[in-house]
Amino acid sequence: MIPVLELQKIHKEFPGIVANDQIDLTLNRGEIHTILGENGAGKSTLMNIISGLYIPDSGSMLLEGKPLHFKNPAQAIAKGVGMVHQHFMLIPNHSVSENIILGTPQAFRLQKSKVRQQIEELGRRYGLELNPDLRVQDLSVGEQQKVEILKVLFRGAKILILDEPTAVLTPQESEALYKILHQMKKDGHSILFISHKMREVIELSDRITVLRHGKVKATRNRGETSPSELARLMMGESTIQTGEIQIKTSKASSDQSQNKTIVRLKNAGLRHELGHCLLQNINLEVRAGQIVGLAGVAGSGQAPLAEVLVGLRGLDTGKYQFAGEEQKGASISELIHKGVGYIPEDRKRYGIAPHLEVAENFLLRNLHNNQFQSRGWLQRDKVTAFGRDRMRAFDVRAASEKTPIGQLSGGNMQKVILARETSRPLKFLLAAQPVRGLDIHATAFLQNQLLQARADGLAILLISEDLEELLLMSDYLYVICQGSIVGEMPKEEAEIEKIGLLMTGERA
Amino acid sequence: MGTPLLFATLGGVLSERAGVIHLGMEGIMLVSALVTFVVDLQTGSKVLALVGAMMAAGALSGLHGFVCISLRGNQIASGLALALFGTGLSGLFGDALIGSTVTSLDRIPIPGLELIPILGSAFFNQDWMVYLSYVLVAGLWFVLFHTNWGLQIRSVGEAPIVCDALGLSVAKIRYICVIFGGMLIGLGGAYFPMVLTSFWVDDLTAGRGWIAVALVIFAFWHPGKAFWGAYLFGAAIAFQLQAQVMGLKIPSYILEMFPYLLTIVVLTVVTVRNRRAGQTFMPAALGLPFFRGDKH
Numbered sequence: 001m002i003p004v005l006e007l008q009k010i011h012k013e014f015p016g017i018v019a020n021d022q023i024d025l026t027l028n029r030g031e032i033h034t035i036l037g038e039n040g041a042g043k044s045t046l047m048n049i050i051s052g053l054y055i056p057d058s059g060s061m062l063l064e065g066k067p068l069h070f071k072n073p074a075q076a077i078a079k080g081v082g083m084v085h086q087h088f089m090l091i092p093n094h095s096v097s098e099n100i101i102l103g104t105p106q107a108f109r110l111q112k113s114k115v116r117q118q119i120e121e122l123g124r125r126y127g128l129e130l131n132p133d134l135r136v137q138d139l140s141v142g143e144q145q146k147v148e149i150l151k152v153l154f155r156g157a158k159i160l161i162l163d164e165p166t167a168v169l170t171p172q173e174s175e176a177l178y179k180i181l182h183q184m185k186k187d188g189h190s191i192l193f194i195s196h197k198m199r200e201v202i203e204l205s206d207r208i209t210v211l212r213h214g215k216v217k218a219t220r221n222r223g224e225t226s227p228s229e230l231a232r233l234m235m236g237e238s239t240i241q242t243g244e245i246q247i248k249t250s251k252a253s254s255d256q257s258q259n260k261t262i263v264r265l266k267n268a269g270l271r272h273e274l275g276h277c278l279l280q281n282i283n284l285e286v287r288a289g290q291i292v293g294l295a296g297v298a299g300s301g302q303a304p305l306a307e308v309l310v311g312l313r314g315l316d317t318g319k320y321q322f323a324g325e326e327q328k329g330a331s332i333s334e335l336i337h338k339g340v341g342y343i344p345e346d347r348k349r350y351g352i353a354p355h356l357e358v359a360e361n362f363l364l365r366n367l368h369n370n371q372f373q374s375r376g377w378l379q380r381d382k383v384t385a386f387g388r389d390r391m392r393a394f395d396v397r398a399a400s401e402k403t404p405i406g407q408l409s410g411g412n413m414q415k416v417i418l419a420r421e422t423s424r425p426l427k428f429l430l431a432a433q434p435v436r437g438l439d440i441h442a443t444a445f446l447q448n449q450l451l452q453a454r455a456d457g458l459a460i461l462l463i464s465e466d467l468e469e470l471l472l473m474s475d476y477l478y479v480i481c482q483g484s485i486v487g488e489m490p491k492e493e494a495e496i497e498k499i500g501l502l503m504t505g506e507r508a
Numbered sequence: 509m510g511t512p513l514l515f516a517t518l519g520g521v522l523s524e525r526a527g528v529i530h531l532g533m534e535g536i537m538l539v540s541a542l543v544t545f546v547v548d549l550q551t552g553s554k555v556l557a558l559v560g561a562m563m564a565a566g567a568l569s570g571l572h573g574f575v576c577i578s579l580r581g582n583q584i585a586s587g588l589a590l591a592l593f594g595t596g597l598s599g600l601f602g603d604a605l606i607g608s609t610v611t612s613l614d615r616i617p618i619p620g621l622e623l624i625p626i627l628g629s630a631f632f633n634q635d636w637m638v639y640l641s642y643v644l645v646a647g648l649w650f651v652l653f654h655t656n657w658g659l660q661i662r663s664v665g666e667a668p669i670v671c672d673a674l675g676l677s678v679a680k681i682r683y684i685c686v687i688f689g690g691m692l693i694g695l696g697g698a699y700f701p702m703v704l705t706s707f708w709v710d711d712l713t714a715g716r717g718w719i720a721v722a723l724v725i726f727a728f729w730h731p732g733k734a735f736w737g738a739y740l741f742g743a744a745i746a747f748q749l750q751a752q753v754m755g756l757k758i759p760s761y762i763l764e765m766f767p768y769l770l771t772i773v774v775l776t777v778v779t780v781r782n783r784r785a786g787q788t789f790m791p792a793a794l795g796l797p798f799f800r801g802d803k804h
Contacts, residue, residue, distance in 0.1 A: 053673075072675060073673055073674065073675050074674070074675020074676075075675075077674070077675060085673070089667075089669065089670045089673050089674075090667075090670065091663055091666045091667045091670055091792075092666075092792075093666050093792060094662070094663065094666065098659055098663075101656075101659070102659060102660065102663050102670070102671070102674055102676075103660070103671065103674035103675055103676050106656040106659075107656070108655050108656060108657070109654055109655055110654055110655060110656055110659065
């Protein structure tokens with residue numbers, strides 16, 4: 001049987017790096033083929049080549065046995081290759097149907113009822129039912145992903161590329177997606193699936209191809225591999241012992257209920273300036289030497305809660321006590337002074353100044369620190385020395401401490417932020433999505449650092465959408481949904497399914 | 509009085525729906541008024557005069573498009589420069605025209621409709637450019653909200669990155685909208701010598717281009733609302749002129765401020781009301797140059 005898609009010796013270089021090195025890959029009809037690899041392994045580049053966004057330097061692509069070159073995404077779409085992007089490519093202000101038909105050939109005057117019918121029919125066939133007239137901005141993340149998939153199917157795609165589709169979904173939504181993928185597969189579609197999540201990769205895939213440093217390391221059939229083998233292939237045996245990437249498990253060192261409470265919210269409430277409720281009646285406690293996890297679907301109120309805790313916003317109702325003292329109003333500088341550290345969710349926007357040097361970025365939290373100035377003049381040599389020292393301690397890999405931090409990879413950027421936050425006397429650290437998008441090495445490093453800080457007596461609130469991460473790291477868990485805490489439990493009583501249900505607003 | 513505002517506002521709506529702010533309206537209106545006047549004077553043909561005005565307006569807007577779309581320059585700066593440039597240009601060449609006169613378009617009553625009490629004579633006993641503006645309101649509304657083109661135009665103004673990934677040419681769509689929108693603005697400028705004043709005076713449009721800039725926002729980027737907005741402001745200007753003629757004992761400076769005061773009041777009210785409702789009508793990518801995401 002001729003594969004629907006065959007890549008032969010695909011090669012792509014960017015200045016300074018070989019992103020794809022002589023890649024061979026085949027995709028059969030009705031197959032789910034997973035591409036597994038760390039960040040920077042070349043997965044995204046490869047997918048962008050297949051979907052026409054990048055043009056390879058050399059190598060060839062065969063579609064149903066015929067050689068072919070896409071110069072742009074439109075050509076790929078026309079040949080039935082569609083990509084579901086990780087960051088949704090949707091127009092929030094437009095309706096579902098407008099999003100789906102955009103860019104497709106349509107009659108000059110839009111046939112709205114005909115389009116609606118087509119969309120509903122597709123939806124019924126694949127379990128992607130949606131009201132085509134709703135605006136995308138009113139949909140949940142899971143529903144928005146359905147729109148993305150519908151968009152690709154509507155264009156008649158036979159080959160679907162899904163880039164980490166479950167990264168933003170709840171466990172229940174992920175289950176629904178697996179069903180949809182199976183239905184598409186049964187219908188003769190071929191699927192290229194990109195994921196980090198070992199469990200789903202093994203359950204879902206017919207074949208798995210592992211990429212490492214831009215090269216194909218191996219391809220394995222369903223049932224012929226194990227998580228540990230895949231992990232070894234992804235990370236390479238020579239550079240790493242499996243022990244190193246396993247983080248120290250978080251066993252409570254002593255009875256934490258005796259520890260001092262650092263952060264306490266009592267009946268906390270916050271309203272949006274337009275009037276609707278952001279946070280409602282929140283009661284939450286974080287003790288010294290404890291990692292408290294906050295689980296929830298994106299946009300459930302984590303961001304406003306974080307803003308309150310670091311002092312960006314003042315509460316409208318209720319109380320915020322920090323180390324026993326009540327905080328009135330919003331004052332970031334006061335809380336920084338009292339020992340609050342913050343790893344913001346959007347690290348590139350709120351965590352760093354991208355054009356400043358790495359060393360300069362270390363200073364952003366202590367601008368008033370006299371250590372680096374003399375009579376108002378900045379002591380450049382001290383700044384550089386401090387930067388170099390911190391970079392070594394946190395294993396930050398950059399050309400030098402004078403490199404603009406924006407040029408660093410996400411993992412190294414995050415290490416700089418963590419190093420900066422923890423390099424001063426700290427009582428409480430708020431870590432929002434600290435390892436999102438990082439590769440396994442950086443993830444393990446950061447998680448170990450957080451656990452070390454906890455052992456040293458730091459109170460940590462960990463906000464994450466990844467339940468496995470939360471269960472691994474936390475001593476105690478809260479679940480947030482629509483601005484309210486809908487459940488709380490010690491780690492021992494936490495189960496993924498139960499939390500997943502709570503996250504979606506259903507009582508377990 | 510509302511007609512030139514309406515043309516200009518429609519042009520602004522089209523351009524801004526595609527994501528390009530058009531602040532240069534005053535300059536474009538003045539230049540196209542000048543071209544209309546000159547061509548009319550030389551050839552005596554109203555149609556040629558109008559074609560000339562639209563070409564001049566289209567060319568100037570194309571320049572704005574080049575700066576904003578191809579060079580990815582600052583749209584505000586480019587628009588302001590265009591407004592000042594157009595004002596200066598019309599002053600420079602208009603100087604020689606002072607003293608000449610052109611004829612105005614005749615009124616063509618529409619049988620039947622003109623007999624409707626009050627509204628009939630106001631809306632249906634007008635020159636053909638007024639009727640053209642009605643057609644354009646309906647046409648632009650239909651194109652924007654009921655055709656595939658319109659969907660593409662609105663999408664480019666909301667999320668150019670999405671359009672690019674779907675294979676649409678963001679630059680092409682934006683150029684078409686900016687240039688065609690500019691031509692509509694040019695019609696607004698042409699209306700002055702065609703109908704409103706038969707002789708040339710310096711600064712003929714007297715700031716209407718700036719009111720149109722505000723009207724685009726006031727109309728929520730919607731052609732239908734632009735219609736009502738333009739006539740509301742047209743009425744305000746007419747009132748001010750009438751009041752001066754009637755010799756009301758209000759200083760003329762205050763009367764002249766009236767339409768602009770109304771602009772500020774309306775914009776404030778509309779903005780506050782929108783924020784209360786938690787809704788924005790502004791195209792999400794308005795004013796933002798489009799770069800294709802360069803990864804690596």
